[in-house]
Amino acid sequence: MADKKTNAAAIDAGVSDEEREQLKYVHQDRRYVGTKETVAYLLNDFSNSFNIGGFNNRFIWDVVKIDFRISAFIGIFTGAWDIINDSLIGMMVDKTRTRWGKFRPYLVGFQIPMTLIGSLYWLMPFFFPNTSATYLPKLIFYFTFNAFTETAGTFTSIARTGYMTTITPHPNDRARLIMLAELLTGYMGEDVPNMVMGVLLDLINNNIIGWKLRNVFLAMGMGTGIISSVFTLYFFLVSRERVMQTIERPSIRQGLKAVINNYPILLITLSNLLGGFSVGAGIQDYFIDVLGSASLLTLINFPSGFNGSISYAFVKPLRARFSTKALWVAEDLYTRFWWILVFIIGSVKQNYRKRLLMCFVIGGQAWFDKWAFGVRKVVNAELYNEAMDYCEWKNGYRMEATTSVARSLLLKIQGIFMGSVRNLLLDKIGYIQGLTIGTQADRTKWWLFAMSTGVPVLTGILAVIPKFVYPLSGHKRDRMYAELLARRQEIARDVNSADPEKLKELGQQELEGKFVRHDLFKD
Template structure:
């Protein structure tokens, strides 16, 4: 893979680090200190990625949310109609397959070395199969018209498709997660790209299909739009299938285009790490271990969906757009404040504040909604709940930029820590390790979530018949949305209290890592085979040298 040169190289500016530090100073001095100039370089706004590629990344980021996946569970429950019992069986089988599949996929990806990079080949080659699989998912009701929730043939086809999509999705998920860690070697530019992408994605309608879908569901549910002939279920069927296939095709084409023009600029180690080295790179990576443990504990969080509460209880799917309007007036402010917060607050503080503020604020909303009991509770009152949720949405809107940027950037920094500590990067293995235990917990929570639907006597056929759920079912749909996530997921806070890759430690890591990359790029630019072999050996020896080294 070619070594990255920033865009300002064409203007004659230096792009090998800071001044002549690469020639003046050896990496990893005994005193472990770096000059102010070197540390300042960590915060410089270096530009490696061109305008076309940045625009492509913004469109690609939009494509990841250009879907109606918010309603995928409702689609399976009420349109395709797969029984909760069958879904529990598939959830268990697919969960085990997902874990096994992840391990082998990670090993394959981490050993990938091509002229196009480590992740790009998978994104390009699997874009079309992934899109086709998603289209078939939304088309399934047309293949099994008039079948009930317990139809075995429908369940078998649904299960096979789910397992195939899971296999393709694992390759794509790992590769997508790796792209932002390698598209630029500089942390400031990476944060800038994440911030720009998230801001413009929201500004130009990444959620437009979901918003259109929500409004149409409201219009149909309140008899504003009626079928010209036939039952209302036929109208729901056309809406779900049409929107599902359309968004899948558009998102797939946009993703394929970006995947063909993007470049990976963080050079991987010349030698591929062994599986044991990959495992070791996780066990000696404190940031990853803490984030993984937090994710595991948070994965035991069980809760209902907001869309179920809005549709089945309030019969007002569009309520979220009303309650979110005042927060939307903040415009770019939540993203503009991200760099300032990054410079002045520790990562763990930002992570916890942005990640859990929403769950904490739902506690008073739960108590307000519970006034009056199950039959006459305020949780059924559109006006009261609209006011309460508007205040809630406005407060958490201030944290929106942090919530979109910080978790991703912390993972990216943990990959840079892996490179600093070991001399090589294991994005795939680390990504799988982070998700592995969480998926084990996810098997349990998915089974429990479906069982909760059975316990509260949720009627899968009521929606398309135009019937209502019982008062008891409605109340528990509200409670599972409002209070259950915090009650079951709060232990995830504890590990992040010990996360300390911030401040001086972070500065020192990047000062050394950026200088090491600059020296390596200079050596490799005109190296022969013998020199590259020596570079490869030196990379693998970094882990031994840094075994007991601390920031």
């Protein structure tokens, strides 16, 4: 842990007045992103959750009807293709230099075409009505659609990840945006589509309304997709990149070097990798197939929403008092504890089948868990941003796209494997597609409960180990940002006064690390 007094003492120890001023800058509330852009940032964050993604499994299982085992193999092939094209696309993005920036051309250019193509997903039940789960033309369409959207989605996901690290150079300004987005977008209604969809599913499944599921999914899926696309496009049009990229394009060797010596990103990736071995099913499926209601989950989570909002008030004082590492570890263990408790209570005397009791138990878990919501959202988002800044501090240049690809490569290989395992496990536990809600076998119901509570927590517990050795905390993090400030100012002065020949020379010096001087501390 690193509290305020420890940081202050460390800052005063053996540094010049100039260095002390640079360190003070790290703790200032500097704002580079104005009101208009902040509003656009909020709309973009809102759009990321304004969908019915929580019901994708129900759409594929009960409406489109794709066989579990075939879906698992389709996931393997499309995932393998995604891994192959990732490296090529990552290097392409990192070598991009345009007047609009490094990432914006991909984000703006792909937005409308991807929205139109994505709409085909919700039209599958209309293209292939009343067909079996193994109908070949439907499977071919599903495979082709996934392969194409994986490729286009790689461009946008890599570019988006890098873009979000460059809209402001100051870590406090970045934390402010993250906090505002996470706090306010819930009140803007980002969860409304999933809430409405849950209610509609209950009404249809209980024969209260006679609507067809495919029509409801089409209206909700396509409607939210178009609205989200408009907000996202608006953000990319009005925002801009503010972190300077290198003048010259980095080589493949330099990109690999930036990944290998980025200790923070390696630890984050290792934690994600170990956590990725978590085996589970969605809590939504437990509520639908065991407790018999999709909207119950929304109702029991409602009281905890206020806790989630209040929790953001704790983020700034906690970040000032405790290290990033301490908050990262504590939040992880705290969350796991409550889910283990739910699993234990539900496993006693078949409590998992008792609707009223489990609503109180899971509602209580949500209430306690939401006190850590603000820390979870802000710290987890900032970890990756800090790792990208570490890359610039360590090497003298940024490799957001290549790092993102390298980080996701192992995770995608694992994701392909684990996604197939989850699909095959559903078959093994006796899950039958298309049954009326609440009519699965008792053995299947217990496994659905276990795979949405205790099993994923226990199978992913190793993810906490790398968090104990995360290096960018307290004084070291502050000094890294102080050095980055001084370096960026120096490079900006040199670039502004350089002629074309000198500019090319500066570009080579950047890539060779000539501006990298770790004067304040050694790494």
